[in-house]
Amino acid sequence: SVIMLHELTGPADTPADCLSLCSTRYGIALIIHVCNFIAAAQSTVINITMVAMVNTTDHQFQFNGSTECVFSYVNTFLQMAYCSILCFLKAPTYDWSPQIQGIIFASAAYGMTLTMALSGYLAGRVGTKRVVGVSLFASSLLIIFSPLAAELGLISLIATRMVQGLVQGSIFGGQNALWERWGPPHERSRLCTIALSGMLLGTFTITLVGGLISQTLGWPFAFYIFGGIGCVYCPFWFILIYDDPVSHPWINVTEKEYIISSLAQQIHQPLPIKAMLKSLPLWSICVCSFGHQWLVAILITYTPTYISSVFSVNIRDNGLLSALPFIIAWVIGILGGYLADFLLTKNVRLVTVRKIATFLGNFPSSALLVALPYLPPSYITTMTFLTLSCGLSPLCQSGIYINALDLAPRYSSFLMGTTRGLANIAALLAPTVSGFLLNQDSEFGWRNVFLLLFAINLSGLIFYLICGDAVVQDWAKGRKLTRL
Numbered sequence: 001s002v003i004m005l006h007e008l009t010g011p012a013d014t015p016a017d018c019l020s021l022c023s024t025r026y027g028i029a030l031i032i033h034v035c036n037f038i039a040a041a042q043s044t045v046i047n048i049t050m051v052a053m054v055n056t057t058d059h060q061f062q063f064n065g066s067t068e069c070v071f072s073y074v075n076t077f078l079q080m081a082y083c084s085i086l087c088f089l090k091a092p093t094y095d096w097s098p099q100i101q102g103i104i105f106a107s108a109a110y111g112m113t114l115t116m117a118l119s120g121y122l123a124g125r126v127g128t129k130r131v132v133g134v135s136l137f138a139s140s141l142l143i144i145f146s147p148l149a150a151e152l153g154l155i156s157l158i159a160t161r162m163v164q165g166l167v168q169g170s171i172f173g174g175q176n177a178l179w180e181r182w183g184p185p186h187e188r189s190r191l192c193t194i195a196l197s198g199m200l201l202g203t204f205t206i207t208l209v210g211g212l213i214s215q216t217l218g219w220p221f222a223f224y225i226f227g228g229i230g231c232v233y234c235p236f237w238f239i240l241i242y243d244d245p246v247s248h249p250w251i252n253v254t255e256k257e258y259i260i261s262s263l264a265q266q267i268h269q270p271l272p273i274k275a276m277l278k279s280l281p282l283w284s285i286c287v288c289s290f291g292h293q294w295l296v297a298i299l300i301t302y303t304p305t306y307i308s309s310v311f312s313v314n315i316r317d318n319g320l321l322s323a324l325p326f327i328i329a330w331v332i333g334i335l336g337g338y339l340a341d342f343l344l345t346k347n348v349r350l351v352t353v354r355k356i357a358t359f360l361g362n363f364p365s366s367a368l369l370v371a372l373p374y375l376p377p378s379y380i381t382t383m384t385f386l387t388l389s390c391g392l393s394p395l396c397q398s399g400i401y402i403n404a405l406d407l408a409p410r411y412s413s414f415l416m417g418t419t420r421g422l423a424n425i426a427a428l429l430a431p432t433v434s435g436f437l438l439n440q441d442s443e444f445g446w447r448n449v450f451l452l453l454f455a456i457n458l459s460g461l462i463f464y465l466i467c468g469d470a471v472v473q474d475w476a477k478g479r480k481l482t483r484l
Contacts, residue, residue, distance in 0.1 A: 102435015
Protein backbone atom coordinates (compact mmCIF):
# COMPACT_ATOMS: atom_id res chain seq x y z
CA SER A 1 0.00 0.00 0.00
CA VAL A 2 2.94 2.33 0.71
CA ILE A 3 4.34 1.69 -2.78
CA MET A 4 0.93 2.41 -4.32
CA LEU A 5 0.75 5.68 -2.37
CA HIS A 6 4.23 6.56 -3.54
CA GLU A 7 3.25 5.97 -7.14
CA LEU A 8 0.17 8.09 -6.71
CA THR A 9 2.21 10.98 -5.35
CA GLY A 10 4.83 11.04 -8.09
CA PRO A 11 4.69 13.61 -10.90
CA ALA A 12 2.86 12.45 -13.98
CA ASP A 13 5.91 12.71 -16.21
CA THR A 14 8.21 10.79 -13.89
CA PRO A 15 9.62 7.55 -15.35
CA ALA A 16 8.01 4.51 -13.75
CA ASP A 17 11.29 2.97 -12.63
CA CYS A 18 12.18 6.18 -10.79
CA LEU A 19 9.15 5.85 -8.51
CA SER A 20 10.19 2.61 -6.83
CA LEU A 21 11.06 2.65 -3.15
CA CYS A 22 14.04 0.52 -4.16
CA SER A 23 15.55 3.46 -6.09
CA THR A 24 18.97 4.75 -5.12
CA ARG A 25 17.76 8.00 -3.59
CA TYR A 26 15.47 6.10 -1.22
CA GLY A 27 18.43 3.89 -0.37
CA ILE A 28 20.35 7.06 0.51
CA ALA A 29 17.44 8.18 2.71
CA LEU A 30 17.47 4.80 4.46
CA ILE A 31 21.23 5.00 5.10
CA ILE A 32 20.78 8.46 6.63
CA HIS A 33 17.84 7.05 8.60
CA VAL A 34 20.17 4.50 10.22
CA CYS A 35 22.79 7.19 10.82
CA ASN A 36 20.20 9.37 12.56
CA PHE A 37 19.00 6.33 14.50
CA ILE A 38 22.48 5.83 15.94
CA ALA A 39 23.16 9.52 16.54
CA ALA A 40 19.84 10.07 18.30
CA ALA A 41 20.33 6.99 20.47
CA GLN A 42 23.76 8.26 21.48
CA SER A 43 22.39 11.73 22.13
CA THR A 44 19.51 10.59 24.36
CA VAL A 45 21.00 7.57 26.12
CA ILE A 46 21.69 9.65 29.22
CA ASN A 47 18.00 10.60 29.48
CA ILE A 48 16.99 7.05 30.46
CA THR A 49 20.20 6.08 32.26
CA MET A 50 19.93 9.19 34.45
CA VAL A 51 17.16 7.41 36.37
CA ALA A 52 19.71 4.74 37.34
CA MET A 53 22.66 7.13 37.70
CA VAL A 54 20.92 9.08 40.49
CA ASN A 55 18.99 6.14 41.96
CA THR A 56 20.77 6.47 45.30
CA THR A 57 23.17 8.86 46.97
CA ASP A 58 25.85 6.17 47.02
CA HIS A 59 28.71 7.70 45.11
CA GLN A 60 31.68 5.91 46.58
CA PHE A 61 33.40 5.75 43.20
CA GLN A 62 32.76 9.40 42.28
CA PHE A 63 35.78 11.54 41.52
CA ASN A 64 35.19 15.29 41.22
CA GLY A 65 36.88 18.60 41.80
CA SER A 66 35.94 18.71 45.49
CA THR A 67 37.22 15.21 46.24
CA GLU A 68 40.80 14.69 47.28
CA CYS A 69 42.75 13.39 44.29
CA VAL A 70 43.61 9.71 44.74
CA PHE A 71 46.06 9.56 41.88
CA SER A 72 48.66 12.08 40.84
CA TYR A 73 48.63 13.66 37.40
CA VAL A 74 51.66 11.55 36.51
CA ASN A 75 49.51 8.44 36.85
CA THR A 76 46.52 9.77 34.90
CA PHE A 77 46.51 6.82 32.52
CA LEU A 78 46.43 4.33 35.43
CA GLN A 79 43.63 6.30 37.03
CA MET A 80 41.54 6.14 33.84
CA ALA A 81 42.12 2.40 33.50
CA TYR A 82 41.20 1.83 37.13
CA CYS A 83 38.00 3.88 36.78
CA SER A 84 37.04 1.89 33.71
CA ILE A 85 37.40 -1.37 35.65
CA LEU A 86 35.25 0.04 38.42
CA CYS A 87 32.55 0.93 35.89
CA PHE A 88 32.49 -2.67 34.70
CA LEU A 89 32.43 -4.12 38.22
CA LYS A 90 29.72 -1.89 39.61
CA ALA A 91 27.62 0.86 38.10
CA PRO A 92 28.22 3.93 40.27
CA THR A 93 25.48 6.31 41.34
CA TYR A 94 25.63 10.04 41.97
CA ASP A 95 23.92 12.62 44.16
CA TRP A 96 22.83 15.08 41.46
CA SER A 97 19.96 17.48 42.10
CA PRO A 98 17.29 18.12 39.39
CA GLN A 99 19.05 21.38 38.58
CA ILE A 100 22.40 19.61 38.05
CA GLN A 101 20.66 16.98 35.93
CA GLY A 102 19.18 19.76 33.79
CA ILE A 103 22.65 21.20 33.19
CA ILE A 104 23.97 17.76 32.20
CA PHE A 105 21.06 17.22 29.81
CA ALA A 106 21.60 20.63 28.21
CA SER A 107 25.40 20.47 27.95
CA ALA A 108 25.40 18.65 24.62
CA ALA A 109 23.19 21.36 23.12
CA TYR A 110 25.90 23.99 23.69
CA GLY A 111 28.18 22.36 21.17
CA MET A 112 25.38 21.28 18.84
CA THR A 113 24.15 24.85 18.46
CA LEU A 114 27.58 26.01 17.28
CA THR A 115 28.10 23.44 14.53
CA MET A 116 24.71 22.90 12.90
CA ALA A 117 24.91 25.88 10.55
CA LEU A 118 28.65 25.60 9.94
CA SER A 119 28.45 21.88 9.18
CA GLY A 120 25.66 22.46 6.66
CA TYR A 121 27.82 25.00 4.85
CA LEU A 122 30.93 22.82 5.13
CA ALA A 123 29.09 19.76 3.81
CA GLY A 124 28.01 21.80 0.82
CA ARG A 125 31.69 22.49 0.13
CA VAL A 126 33.55 19.27 0.95
CA GLY A 127 30.67 16.78 0.95
CA THR A 128 28.27 15.21 3.42
CA LYS A 129 30.08 11.89 3.24
CA ARG A 130 33.18 13.23 4.98
CA VAL A 131 31.54 15.63 7.42
CA VAL A 132 28.89 13.24 8.74
CA GLY A 133 31.08 10.11 8.61
CA VAL A 134 33.92 11.59 10.65
CA SER A 135 31.46 13.19 13.08
CA LEU A 136 29.59 9.92 13.66
CA PHE A 137 32.83 8.09 14.44
CA ALA A 138 33.93 10.83 16.87
CA SER A 139 30.51 10.81 18.56
CA SER A 140 30.69 7.03 18.99
CA LEU A 141 34.08 7.24 20.69
CA LEU A 142 32.89 10.00 23.03
CA ILE A 143 29.83 7.95 24.02
CA ILE A 144 32.03 4.97 24.90
CA PHE A 145 34.15 7.18 27.18
CA SER A 146 31.16 8.96 28.81
CA PRO A 147 30.91 6.59 31.84
CA LEU A 148 34.60 7.18 32.47
CA ALA A 149 34.02 10.94 32.22
CA ALA A 150 31.26 10.66 34.83
CA GLU A 151 33.63 8.80 37.13
CA LEU A 152 36.23 11.53 36.80
CA GLY A 153 33.74 14.16 37.91
CA LEU A 154 30.82 16.35 36.97
CA ILE A 155 32.96 18.86 35.09
CA SER A 156 34.54 16.09 33.05
CA LEU A 157 31.12 14.69 32.08
CA ILE A 158 29.76 18.09 31.08
CA ALA A 159 32.87 18.84 29.01
CA THR A 160 32.61 15.46 27.27
CA ARG A 161 28.97 16.07 26.42
CA MET A 162 29.75 19.53 25.08
CA VAL A 163 32.35 18.08 22.69
CA GLN A 164 29.88 15.34 21.79
CA GLY A 165 27.37 18.07 20.97
CA LEU A 166 29.86 19.67 18.59
CA VAL A 167 30.24 16.50 16.53
CA GLN A 168 26.57 15.56 16.72
CA GLY A 169 25.62 19.00 15.46
CA SER A 170 27.78 18.20 12.44
CA ILE A 171 25.85 14.95 11.92
CA PHE A 172 22.42 16.57 11.98
CA GLY A 173 23.45 19.74 10.14
CA GLY A 174 25.81 18.20 7.60
CA GLN A 175 23.27 15.80 6.11
CA ASN A 176 21.08 18.63 4.79
CA ALA A 177 23.40 19.22 1.83
CA LEU A 178 22.52 15.81 0.37
CA TRP A 179 18.97 16.81 -0.50
CA GLU A 180 20.18 19.69 -2.65
CA ARG A 181 21.60 17.05 -4.98
CA TRP A 182 19.44 13.98 -4.30
CA GLY A 183 15.93 15.30 -3.61
CA PRO A 184 13.54 16.08 -6.49
CA PRO A 185 11.19 18.90 -5.34
CA HIS A 186 8.04 16.74 -5.39
CA GLU A 187 9.67 14.07 -3.21
CA ARG A 188 11.54 16.12 -0.63
CA SER A 189 8.90 15.84 2.08
CA ARG A 190 8.96 12.04 2.09
CA LEU A 191 12.74 11.72 1.57
CA CYS A 192 13.48 14.12 4.42
CA THR A 193 10.97 12.51 6.76
CA ILE A 194 12.33 9.03 6.03
CA ALA A 195 15.81 10.28 6.91
CA LEU A 196 14.80 12.38 9.94
CA SER A 197 12.49 9.71 11.39
CA GLY A 198 15.59 7.73 12.25
CA MET A 199 16.01 10.11 15.18
CA LEU A 200 12.64 9.05 16.57
CA LEU A 201 13.36 5.37 16.11
CA GLY A 202 16.72 5.83 17.84
CA THR A 203 15.07 7.61 20.75
CA PHE A 204 12.45 4.86 20.98
CA THR A 205 15.05 2.09 20.92
CA ILE A 206 17.41 3.54 23.51
CA THR A 207 14.48 4.39 25.78
CA LEU A 208 13.10 0.87 25.42
CA VAL A 209 16.31 -1.13 25.87
CA GLY A 210 18.28 1.43 27.88
CA GLY A 211 16.29 0.71 31.01
CA LEU A 212 16.66 -3.04 30.53
CA ILE A 213 20.41 -2.74 29.96
CA SER A 214 20.78 -0.49 32.99
CA GLN A 215 18.92 -2.93 35.21
CA THR A 216 20.66 -6.11 34.03
CA LEU A 217 24.20 -5.03 33.06
CA GLY A 218 24.51 -1.59 34.60
CA TRP A 219 23.94 1.82 33.03
CA PRO A 220 27.52 2.19 31.61
CA PHE A 221 26.84 -0.66 29.18
CA ALA A 222 24.10 1.36 27.49
CA PHE A 223 26.85 3.81 26.49
CA TYR A 224 29.29 1.08 25.49
CA ILE A 225 26.79 -0.81 23.31
CA PHE A 226 25.48 2.15 21.31
CA GLY A 227 28.92 3.67 20.99
CA GLY A 228 30.16 0.35 19.60
CA ILE A 229 27.25 0.19 17.14
CA GLY A 230 28.24 3.61 15.83
CA CYS A 231 31.86 2.56 15.32
CA VAL A 232 30.77 -0.56 13.41
CA TYR A 233 28.40 1.43 11.19
CA CYS A 234 30.93 4.08 10.11
CA PRO A 235 32.69 1.91 7.45
CA PHE A 236 29.31 1.16 5.85
CA TRP A 237 28.59 4.88 5.72
CA PHE A 238 31.81 5.64 3.84
CA ILE A 239 31.19 2.77 1.40
CA LEU A 240 27.51 3.41 0.63
CA ILE A 241 27.06 7.19 0.72
CA TYR A 242 27.84 9.42 -2.27
CA ASP A 243 27.40 13.18 -2.31
CA ASP A 244 25.53 13.37 -5.62
CA PRO A 245 24.00 11.09 -8.29
CA VAL A 246 26.81 11.83 -10.75
CA SER A 247 29.47 10.24 -8.54
CA HIS A 248 27.35 7.24 -7.52
CA PRO A 249 28.67 4.09 -9.26
CA TRP A 250 25.54 1.92 -9.01
CA ILE A 251 22.67 4.31 -9.74
CA ASN A 252 20.31 3.57 -12.60
CA VAL A 253 20.93 5.88 -15.57
CA THR A 254 17.24 6.77 -15.85
CA GLU A 255 17.06 7.75 -12.20
CA LYS A 256 20.26 9.77 -12.46
CA GLU A 257 18.90 11.75 -15.41
CA TYR A 258 15.56 12.25 -13.65
CA ILE A 259 17.20 13.67 -10.49
CA ILE A 260 19.62 15.91 -12.40
CA SER A 261 16.89 17.30 -14.68
CA SER A 262 14.55 18.00 -11.74
CA LEU A 263 17.30 20.01 -10.03
CA ALA A 264 18.69 21.67 -13.16
CA GLN A 265 17.75 25.20 -12.10
CA GLN A 266 19.53 25.04 -8.74
CA ILE A 267 22.65 27.10 -9.45
CA HIS A 268 24.83 27.73 -6.40
CA GLN A 269 25.89 31.33 -5.74
CA PRO A 270 27.53 33.20 -2.86
CA LEU A 271 25.35 33.60 0.23
CA PRO A 272 23.25 36.82 0.30
CA ILE A 273 23.58 37.19 4.07
CA LYS A 274 22.05 40.68 4.34
CA ALA A 275 18.96 39.66 2.44
CA MET A 276 18.62 36.52 4.54
CA LEU A 277 18.73 38.56 7.75
CA LYS A 278 15.90 40.76 6.46
CA SER A 279 13.71 37.82 5.39
CA LEU A 280 10.61 37.60 7.60
CA PRO A 281 9.60 34.11 6.33
CA LEU A 282 13.07 32.83 7.25
CA TRP A 283 12.86 34.34 10.72
CA SER A 284 9.42 32.78 11.18
CA ILE A 285 10.98 29.36 10.54
CA CYS A 286 13.66 30.05 13.15
CA VAL A 287 11.22 31.26 15.80
CA CYS A 288 8.72 28.45 15.26
CA SER A 289 11.51 25.86 15.16
CA PHE A 290 12.75 27.22 18.49
CA GLY A 291 9.32 26.70 20.04
CA HIS A 292 9.03 23.19 18.60
CA GLN A 293 12.51 22.22 19.74
CA TRP A 294 11.57 23.33 23.26
CA LEU A 295 8.68 20.88 23.08
CA VAL A 296 10.87 18.09 21.67
CA ALA A 297 13.59 18.71 24.27
CA ILE A 298 11.10 18.34 27.12
CA LEU A 299 9.57 15.20 25.62
CA ILE A 300 12.88 13.48 24.94
CA THR A 301 14.71 14.61 28.06
CA TYR A 302 12.05 14.45 30.74
CA THR A 303 9.61 11.71 29.76
CA PRO A 304 11.51 9.04 31.77
CA THR A 305 11.99 11.44 34.70
CA TYR A 306 8.32 12.47 34.69
CA ILE A 307 7.10 8.87 34.66
CA SER A 308 9.54 8.00 37.43
CA SER A 309 8.39 10.93 39.60
CA VAL A 310 4.66 10.30 39.09
CA PHE A 311 4.54 6.49 39.30
CA SER A 312 7.83 5.52 41.00
CA VAL A 313 8.37 2.56 38.67
CA ASN A 314 11.67 0.70 38.28
CA ILE A 315 13.97 1.63 35.42
CA ARG A 316 13.01 -1.39 33.27
CA ASP A 317 9.29 -0.57 33.36
CA ASN A 318 10.13 3.12 33.01
CA GLY A 319 11.95 2.35 29.78
CA LEU A 320 9.00 0.38 28.42
CA LEU A 321 6.52 3.14 29.24
CA SER A 322 8.77 5.95 28.03
CA ALA A 323 9.48 4.23 24.72
CA LEU A 324 5.86 3.83 23.63
CA PRO A 325 5.32 7.48 22.56
CA PHE A 326 8.42 7.47 20.36
CA ILE A 327 7.52 4.42 18.25
CA ILE A 328 4.16 6.07 17.52
CA ALA A 329 6.03 9.25 16.61
CA TRP A 330 8.29 7.31 14.25
CA VAL A 331 5.32 5.90 12.32
CA ILE A 332 3.43 9.20 12.16
CA GLY A 333 6.58 11.07 11.11
CA ILE A 334 7.07 8.87 8.05
CA LEU A 335 3.39 8.88 7.09
CA GLY A 336 3.30 12.66 7.49
CA GLY A 337 5.87 13.08 4.72
CA TYR A 338 3.86 10.94 2.32
CA LEU A 339 0.67 12.82 3.23
CA ALA A 340 2.33 16.19 2.57
CA ASP A 341 3.52 15.14 -0.89
CA PHE A 342 0.09 13.62 -1.60
CA LEU A 343 -1.63 16.93 -0.79
CA LEU A 344 0.72 18.72 -3.17
CA THR A 345 -0.37 16.46 -6.04
CA LYS A 346 -3.98 17.45 -5.25
CA ASN A 347 -3.11 21.10 -5.95
CA VAL A 348 -3.09 22.16 -2.31
CA ARG A 349 -0.83 25.22 -2.02
CA LEU A 350 2.64 24.44 -0.74
CA VAL A 351 2.50 27.10 1.97
CA THR A 352 -0.83 25.64 3.16
CA VAL A 353 0.69 22.15 3.41
CA ARG A 354 3.66 23.48 5.38
CA LYS A 355 1.46 25.43 7.80
CA ILE A 356 -0.99 22.56 8.35
CA ALA A 357 1.88 20.19 9.14
CA THR A 358 3.48 22.74 11.46
CA PHE A 359 0.21 23.45 13.31
CA LEU A 360 -0.56 19.77 13.83
CA GLY A 361 2.97 19.13 15.06
CA ASN A 362 2.89 21.97 17.60
CA PHE A 363 -0.42 23.00 19.10
CA PRO A 364 -2.04 19.64 19.98
CA SER A 365 1.24 18.32 21.42
CA SER A 366 1.85 21.27 23.73
CA ALA A 367 -1.83 21.55 24.72
CA LEU A 368 -1.90 17.90 25.81
CA LEU A 369 1.19 18.36 27.97
CA VAL A 370 -0.07 21.52 29.66
CA ALA A 371 -3.30 19.69 30.60
CA LEU A 372 -1.47 16.69 32.07
CA PRO A 373 -0.68 18.01 35.60
CA TYR A 374 -4.31 19.05 36.12
CA LEU A 375 -5.68 15.54 35.59
CA PRO A 376 -5.80 12.76 38.21
CA PRO A 377 -2.63 10.67 37.79
CA SER A 378 -3.24 7.30 36.17
CA TYR A 379 -1.26 5.06 33.84
CA ILE A 380 -3.87 5.21 31.09
CA THR A 381 -4.38 8.99 31.12
CA THR A 382 -0.71 9.85 31.42
CA MET A 383 0.48 7.44 28.74
CA THR A 384 -2.34 8.42 26.39
CA PHE A 385 -1.49 12.11 26.63
CA LEU A 386 2.26 11.54 26.38
CA THR A 387 1.82 9.21 23.39
CA LEU A 388 -0.45 11.61 21.50
CA SER A 389 1.77 14.58 22.29
CA CYS A 390 4.96 12.86 21.19
CA GLY A 391 3.25 11.09 18.28
CA LEU A 392 1.95 14.26 16.63
CA SER A 393 5.07 16.39 17.07
CA PRO A 394 7.05 14.82 14.12
CA LEU A 395 4.51 16.20 11.64
CA CYS A 396 6.66 19.35 11.74
CA GLN A 397 9.24 17.44 9.72
CA SER A 398 7.00 18.10 6.71
CA GLY A 399 6.54 21.72 7.77
CA ILE A 400 9.08 24.13 9.19
CA TYR A 401 12.05 21.76 9.05
CA ILE A 402 12.13 21.53 5.26
CA ASN A 403 10.58 24.94 4.56
CA ALA A 404 14.04 26.38 3.84
CA LEU A 405 14.17 24.12 0.77
CA ASP A 406 11.10 25.98 -0.51
CA LEU A 407 12.37 29.48 0.22
CA ALA A 408 15.88 29.08 -1.17
CA PRO A 409 16.71 25.69 -2.75
CA ARG A 410 20.24 26.69 -3.74
CA TYR A 411 21.12 27.74 -0.19
CA SER A 412 19.12 25.07 1.60
CA SER A 413 22.02 23.19 3.22
CA PHE A 414 23.24 26.36 4.92
CA LEU A 415 19.76 27.60 5.83
CA MET A 416 18.51 24.27 7.17
CA GLY A 417 21.61 23.97 9.30
CA THR A 418 21.26 27.57 10.48
CA THR A 419 17.58 27.35 11.36
CA ARG A 420 18.10 24.05 13.17
CA GLY A 421 21.13 25.49 14.93
CA LEU A 422 19.22 28.52 16.18
CA ALA A 423 16.29 26.32 17.16
CA ASN A 424 18.68 24.04 19.03
CA ILE A 425 19.24 26.86 21.52
CA ALA A 426 15.91 25.66 22.92
CA ALA A 427 17.46 22.24 23.54
CA LEU A 428 20.12 24.07 25.53
CA LEU A 429 17.74 26.23 27.56
CA ALA A 430 14.78 23.87 28.08
CA PRO A 431 16.52 21.27 30.31
CA THR A 432 18.38 23.96 32.25
CA VAL A 433 15.28 26.07 32.92
CA SER A 434 13.12 23.01 33.60
CA GLY A 435 15.67 21.61 36.03
CA PHE A 436 15.64 24.95 37.87
CA LEU A 437 11.81 24.99 38.03
CA LEU A 438 11.67 21.41 39.30
CA ASN A 439 14.34 22.09 41.89
CA GLN A 440 12.63 25.25 43.18
CA ASP A 441 9.07 23.95 43.46
CA SER A 442 8.62 20.23 44.09
CA GLU A 443 4.82 20.50 44.25
CA PHE A 444 4.06 22.58 41.14
CA GLY A 445 7.31 22.10 39.26
CA TRP A 446 5.90 20.00 36.42
CA ARG A 447 2.92 22.33 35.97
CA ASN A 448 5.28 25.29 35.59
CA VAL A 449 7.48 23.38 33.14
CA PHE A 450 4.53 22.53 30.89
CA LEU A 451 2.96 26.02 31.10
CA LEU A 452 6.23 27.63 30.02
CA LEU A 453 6.53 25.10 27.19
CA PHE A 454 3.00 25.91 25.97
CA ALA A 455 3.60 29.67 26.00
CA ILE A 456 6.86 29.41 24.04
CA ASN A 457 5.49 26.89 21.58
CA LEU A 458 2.28 28.83 20.89
CA SER A 459 4.13 32.13 20.39
CA GLY A 460 6.43 30.62 17.76
CA LEU A 461 3.52 28.89 16.01
CA ILE A 462 1.46 32.09 15.73
CA PHE A 463 4.44 33.99 14.30
CA TYR A 464 4.96 31.31 11.67
CA LEU A 465 1.29 31.09 10.71
CA ILE A 466 1.27 34.86 10.11
CA CYS A 467 4.66 35.34 8.44
CA GLY A 468 5.54 31.94 6.98
CA ASP A 469 5.85 31.44 3.22
CA ALA A 470 6.84 28.73 0.75
CA VAL A 471 7.68 30.74 -2.38
CA VAL A 472 11.26 31.04 -3.61
CA GLN A 473 12.45 34.38 -2.27
CA ASP A 474 13.78 37.15 -4.53
CA TRP A 475 17.20 37.01 -2.89
CA ALA A 476 17.40 33.28 -3.72
CA LYS A 477 16.77 33.80 -7.44
CA GLY A 478 19.72 35.86 -8.60
CA ARG A 479 22.66 38.08 -7.70
CA LYS A 480 20.93 41.44 -7.55
CA LEU A 481 21.36 41.95 -3.82
CA THR A 482 24.45 42.66 -1.73
CA ARG A 483 26.28 39.44 -0.92
CA LEU A 484 28.77 38.24 1.66
